[in-house]
Amino acid sequence: MSAAAAHLPHPLQSPRHNAALRRSMRKKASIRRAAMITSAVPVLVNSCAGKMGHAVGEAVLESGNTLLPYSVAGPDVGVDVVNCAGQPIQLVPPEEAVSLITRLKEEHPELIVVDYTVPAIVNANADMYCSLGVPFVMGTTGGDRDALKAAVTASEATHAVVAPQMGKQVVAFQAMMQRMSEMFPGAFNDYTLSVVESHQKTKVDTSGTAKAIVESFRALGVQPFDDDDIELVRNPNDSVDRMGVPETYLDGHAYHTYRLTSPDGTVAFEFQHNVNGRAIYAQGTVDAVLFLHRQLYGKPGGATQKLYDMIDVLEAGVMR
Numbered sequence: 039m040s041a042a043a044a045h046l047p048h049p050l051q052s053p054r055h056n057a058a059l060r061r062s063m064r065k066k067a068s069i070r071r072a073a074m075i076t077s078a079v080p081v082l083v084n085s086c087a088g089k090m091g092h093a094v095g096e097a098v099l100e101s102g103n104t105l106l107p108y109s110v111a112g113p114d115v116g117v118d119v120v121n122c123a124g125q126p127i128q129l130v131p132p133e134e135a136v137s138l139i140t141r142l143k144e145e146h147p148e149l150i151v152v153d154y155t156v157p158a159i160v161n162a163n164a165d166m167y168c169s170l171g172v173p174f175v176m177g178t179t180g181g182d183r184d185a186l187k188a189a190v191t192a193s194e195a196t197h198a199v200v201a202p203q204m205g206k207q208v209v210a211f212q213a214m215m216q217r218m219s220e221m222f223p224g225a226f227n228d229y230t231l232s233v234v235e236s237h238q239k240t241k242v243d244t245s246g247t248a249k250a251i252v253e254s255f256r257a258l259g260v261q262p263f264d265d266d267d268i269e270l271v272r273n274p275n276d277s278v279d280r281m282g283v284p285e286t287y288l289d290g291h292a293y294h295t296y297r298l299t300s301p302d303g304t305v306a307f308e309f310q311h312n313v314n315g316r317a318i319y320a321q322g323t324v325d326a327v328l329f330l331h332r333q334l335y336g337k338p339g340g341a342t343q344k345l346y347d348m349i350d351v352l353e354a355g356v357m358r
């Protein structure tokens with residue numbers, strides 16, 4: 039070795055080597071993270087006995103993730119087991135929910151719960167998930183939405199995606215109206231708003247999606263409009279004759295029309311989103327589950343927010 043070479047840093051200590059070493063370590067860590075987040079996510083769906091819960095259970099299985107063979111179901115369900123795409127799901131009464139979730143969380147530390155139950159218990163269920171420290175995706179509508187979001191934000195131990203609408207394209211429309219109201223507040227000053235929504239006759243509450251979108255119209259300056267002003271269609275004949283719902287989708291549809299009219303009646307805008315079936319919500323719910331799992335376990339330091347909505351999921355670019 040020459041005298042000059044003797045003064046050069048050993049290759050293993052050179053700045054270039056150290057940078058390469060850091061790059062390689064980052065790559066390995068990223069591969070480890072990717073391996074972790076591409077492995078099947080364990081999902082408990084409450085309630086697989088219901089229409090949405092059942093559709094989500096099937097979508098979880100179809101996506102290659104793990105649908106746990108249990109589901110909390112209400113007192114209205116007359117059976118002990120339901121079948122989701124060939125997988126039997128044991129139904130558990132609400133009074134056993136805490137012990138079931140506690141056990142499943144011990145067995146599956148990366149457990150994510152999905153909730154599609156009924157508006158009457160949406161707050162109680164959210165409080166339960168928060169107190170058990172289990173991350174959840176809340177698709178159930180209704181209840182006290184401010185209290186629900188506050189519970190998640192204040193929770194020490196958990197994170198959640200909460201949204202009344204999981205369908206990608208409808209979420210994009212919702213985001214667009216929200217952006218429009220932020221960019222052009224008052225653009226529809228004094229316009230009159232009317233909203234009509236049609237759903238299957240078993241839906242007990244007003245569309246949570248319509249309520250969320252009406253918030254943007256209020257910010258755009260329309261004349262006073264309460265959530266109670268949203269017109270509900272639940273009669274199948276009206277759904278077909280007035281709203282144009284195909285008869286085959288009477289048991290599962292969500293048709294929304296928002297009409298804005300200028301004070302002098304010379305200008306009108308109409309927006310519609312009409313969904314048949316439940317596929318886009320079920321698929322969006324799986325996207326939300328994977329998003330939440332990635333926030334929690336796929337990033338160094340974990341999730342940066344307690345509470346997410348579907349616009350966060352859409353903005354992350356992870357909706358299929």
Ligand SMILES: NC(=O)C1=CN([C@@H]2O[C@H](COP(=O)(O)OP(=O)(O)OC[C@H]3O[C@@H](n4cnc5c(N)ncnc54)[C@H](O)[C@@H]3O)[C@@H](O)[C@H]2O)C=CC1
Pocket residue numbers: 084085086087088089090091110111112113114115132154155156157159176177178179180201202203204205240246319
């Ligand atoms: N976020 C979204 O994209 C969507 C939200 N939804 C919402 O999902 C909710 C469920 O809708 P569907 O499935 O159509 O209703 P559904 O009536 O078919 O199902 C509700 C289920 O909740 C269960 N339940 C009742 N009390 C319970 C309790 N104490 N614990 C556990 N489960 C209980 C019932 O047994 C039933 O199986 C509604 O709030 C609806 O608005 C529906 C579609 C899309």
Ligand SMILES: O=C(O)C1=N[C@H](C(=O)O)C[C@H](O)C1
Pocket residue numbers: 179202203237238241244245246247248291292
């Ligand atoms: O109950 C339903 O069916 C739906 N509920 C959600 C809502 O209330 O906004 C979403 C969609 O309208 C279907």
